[in-house]
Amino acid sequence: MVFMDMELRVLIVEDSEMDAELMVMRLEIEGYNPAWQRVDTRQTFLEALNEDLDIILSDWTLPQFSGLAALRLLKEKDLDIPFIIISGSIGEEAALDALRLGAYDYILKDRPDRLGQAVHNALEQKQLRD
Numbered sequence: 001m002v003f004m005d006m007e008l009r010v011l012i013v014e015d016s017e018m019d020a021e022l023m024v025m026r027l028e029i030e031g032y033n034p035a036w037q038r039v040d041t042r043q044t045f046l047e048a049l050n051e052d053l054d055i056i057l058s059d060w061t062l063p064q065f066s067g068l069a070a071l072r073l074l075k076e077k078d079l080d081i082p083f084i085i086i087s088g089s090i091g092e093e094a095a096l097d098a099l100r101l102g103a104y105d106y107i108l109k110d111r112p113d114r115l116g117q118a119v120h121n122a123l124e125q126k127q128l129r130d
Contacts, residue, residue, distance in 0.1 A: 008119075010036040011048050013058035013070045014086075023057055023086060023115065030116025041065050045073060053081050055119055060087035060094065060106075068094075071101050080129065082122035086115070 008027065014020045020038040027034045039045045041064050056074065060067040067085050074083055085098055085106040095106045104122040107114045 006033065008032045008034045009052055009054045010034045011045075011053050011056045011081075012036055012038045013040065013045060013056065013062070013065065013067060014038055015040040015059065015062040015064075019059070019086075019109065022112065026112045026115045027119065030119070032116070032119070042069060042073070045070055049074065049077060049079065051079055051081075053079075055122060056081055056083045057086050057115075058083060060085050060090045060098075067103075068098065068101070071098060071103055075102055080126065082119075082126050084115075084118055084122060 010027070012020045012023060014023070017038065024034050024036055037048050039048050040062050045065065056070070058067040058070050067087070071083055074081060082104045083102065085095070085103050086109060087106065088109040090106060090108070098106060104125065105118045107118055
């Protein structure tokens with residue numbers, strides 16, 4: 001299945017509006033049509049979390065929340081939504097912990113060119129599971 005040009009329902013866990021917009025621009029460059037929402041707290045994450053989402057893109061460290069907490073909440077809700085960490089500063093150990101907990105991939109913010117392929121691969125894996 002080709003995912004390009006389809007509407008992609010994206011939840012972005014990010015405290016920086018600019019970083020969220022850069023992620024969306026990158027998805028558009030890669031041919032996606034993202035319908036997105038940005039959240040930055042536990043409460044807004046829980047309110048936005050639903051089975052209609054296609055993918056979650058999450059920063060690792062936020063002032064009032066974290067990618068790790070978001071990933072744990074996703075698992076508690078038992079939703080099968082691909083989760084990709086996009087961080088400016090995630091150590092190797094933290095990245096491995098996130099992958100063990102169920103994150104699909106992690107991308108450093110200074111390597112945004114990896115986002116399109118990571119999203120494509122995560123959606124493909126989800127389709128195979130379904």
